[in-house]
Amino acid sequence: MIEVVIDDRCGGCGDCVDVCPSDVLARGPGGKAVIARQADCQTCYLCELYCPEDALFVWPQTDSVADVTAQQALATGDVGGFRRDSGWDEHAATHTNQHWRMGAIFERARLMAIDAAKTARTEDGRTK
Structure with a gap:
């Protein structure tokens, strides 16, 4: 389930808002992503995949909110990991997409x- 948008990383491109199949994310102040309907998250990771700034953290738990903070998400070392492991964008040369x-x-x-x-x-x- 989507747990946090790391505000100081979000550039406001809106890609995550556009790709979310459940309209979980919305544009907030300054165009930055905000979690609008967390309970509707399908844990598909598309928002993480499309975020060029690695500003989103999706926790694999799907049935309840884990209440992960931005600091906790960053401490996991997993922020941006889905994009990397999927060979997305700058990771295409090192990981197969x-x-x-x-x-x-x-x-x-x-x-x-x-x-x-x-x-x-x-x-x-x-x-x-």
Whole structure:
């Protein structure tokens, strides 16, 4: 779950806000990211992946808030680790980026969600 936006690192680009599939993040003062709906976080790490400033910290725990502070996040040494280990941006030369493979998985999930919505409407007595 998203735990913290490290304010002094956030440059306000908004990439994390744009990529979040659950609209967990929003633009706050100065365009900087703020956590708006933490409970909606899917722990997909897309915000961390797209943050060029390594200003976000996602904790792998998905069912409750861990209350990690910026100082605690930085102390883990894991801030920016997902981008690095994924071979994103400046890490492309040293780590292999395989995220291109996720496109088919996301498309399959999208189609399953559409089918589920159609089924729910049919079961409610509404037409497709």
